[in-house]
Amino acid sequence: MATEVVEQLDNAPAEKLMAATISQDAGFLLAKLHAAGSVLNNRALAEFELKERSYSVLALANSELEPTQREMAEFLSLDPSQIVSIIDELEKRGLVMRAPGKQDRRAKIVSATAEGSALFRQAEAAARAAETAALTGLSGTEIAALKGLLRKALWGPAA
Amino acid sequence: MATEVVEQLDNAPAEKLMAATISQDAGFLLAKLHAAGSVLNNRALAEFELKERSYSVLALANSELEPTQREMAEFLSLDPSQIVSIIDELEKRGLVMRAPGKQDRRAKIVSATAEGSALFRQAEAAARAAETAALTGLSGTEIAALKGLLRKALWGPAA
DNA sequence: TATGGATAGTTGAAAAAGTCAACGATTTAT
DNA sequence: ATAAATCGTTGACTTTTTCAACTATCCATA
Numbered sequence: 001m002a003t004e005v006v007e008q009l010d011n012a013p014a015e016k017l018m019a020a021t022i023s024q025d026a027g028f029l030l031a032k033l034h035a036a037g038s039v040l041n042n043r044a045l046a047e048f049e050l051k052e053r054s055y056s057v058l059a060l061a062n063s064e065l066e067p068t069q070r071e072m073a074e075f076l077s078l079d080p081s082q083i084v085s086i087i088d089e090l091e092k093r094g095l096v097m098r099a100p101g102k103q104d105r106r107a108k109i110v111s112a113t114a115e116g117s118a119l120f121r122q123a124e125a126a127a128r129a130a131e132t133a134a135l136t137g138l139s140g141t142e143i144a145a146l147k148g149l150l151r152k153a154l155w156g157p158a159a
Numbered sequence: 160m161a162t163e164v165v166e167q168l169d170n171a172p173a174e175k176l177m178a179a180t181i182s183q184d185a186g187f188l189l190a191k192l193h194a195a196g197s198v199l200n201n202r203a204l205a206e207f208e209l210k211e212r213s214y215s216v217l218a219l220a221n222s223e224l225e226p227t228q229r230e231m232a233e234f235l236s237l238d239p240s241q242i243v244s245i246i247d248e249l250e251k252r253g254l255v256m257r258a259p260g261k262q263d264r265r266a267k268i269v270s271a272t273a274e275g276s277a278l279f280r281q282a283e284a285a286a287r288a289a290e291t292a293a294l295t296g297l298s299g300t301e302i303a304a305l306k307g308l309l310r311k312a313l314w315g316p317a318a
Numbered sequence: 319t320a321t322g323g324a325t326a327g328t329t330g331a332a333a334a335a336g337t338c339a340a341c342g343a344t345t346t347a348t
Numbered sequence: 349a350t351a352a353a354t355c356g357t358t359g360a361c362t363t364t365t366t367c368a369a370c371t372a373t374c375c376a377t378a
Contacts, residue, residue, distance in 0.1 A: 063179045075179075149308070267356070
């Protein structure tokens with residue numbers, strides 16, 4: 001009978017450097033937690049042949065917000081040209097489709113197909129599980145507080 | 160007389176996508192805040208010909224913790240080979256130096272030179288200012304809370 | 319209602335960053 | 349002694365990022 005090993009962030013190896021002043025730096029902490037989470041996230045999404053990026057795009061396409069590619073690029077902090085190739089691939093797989101903007105025909109509104117929607121729902125569940133694994137050190141209340149602070153930092157009290 | 164423009168995160172443009180479900184995703188929020196902060200950080204560090212990466216390495220080298228390259232790589236979530244080239248450059252600039260590990264002569268302990276230390280102190284002040292700018296939406300208490308949660312997520316209550 | 323300037327998406331090239339396998343030197347285990 | 353593992357390094361390869369052009373379309377204004 002194998003011992004039950006809970007998937008966790010690898011904080012095992014000598015973290016003596018925790019004492020360095022840089023461990024008080026918000027930028028560093030954000031980068032490190034994001035890096036650790038990304039590994040779990042991408043691992044979880046691989047099953048659906050998605051990565052964090054394509055998952056995010058699919059998520060936006062699956063919303064009722066009718067986002068344009070430009071809006072996606074801004075929102076995801078990506079270059080517009082990166083959005084192009086992500087959507088190219090998702091479209092080729094039949095998961096999303098482009099439609100011309102209603103008021104602005106230059107813009108293209110990206111929406112998920114039925115297949116895309118279905119895949120997203122599955123991937124979303126996996127991503128949620130990965131997030132839980134990444135934040136295993138925090139209680140539910142703490143996770144909510146963390147998200148609230150992150151949103152407030154990004155968008156102000158309105159978030 | 161020009162109007163005083165406070166440097167801030169560009170949350171101005173239509174953030175209608177805030178309503179998307181992905182805005183509740185911790186991984187997304189971490190990535191986005193980190194991306195926004197990185198821009199300010201790198202801009203602030205450019206004056207010293209440093210980037211986030213080299214700044215982090217210099218910070219660790221400047222500590223009294225005598226980190227090896229391997230420990231730096233682990234701590235900064237980088238590949239050991241990436242550390243090599245960052246240190247190569249810092250060493251070429253006379254900011255850090257490599258010394259053989261005392262117990263293990265395979266390992267190399269990286270430490271800041273006097274110049275490196277001096278440069279780091281200046282860069283640190285700039286980085287702090289950049290962090291404040293990036294977290295302008297949060298109060299001092301909230302910033303402390305955010306950092307505390309990030310540290311706990313990474314290293315548990317011990318952090 | 320033309321005309322000029324801006325903007326959306328796309329393409330392609332170049333630079334930067336990340337991944338990975340191999341190697342010599344050294345350490346650790348047997 | 350010998351074998352296996354580890355540290356830093358190199359070099360190849362892939363992926364990601366950045367950026368400048370280009371077409372089509374929109375917007376402002378003369």
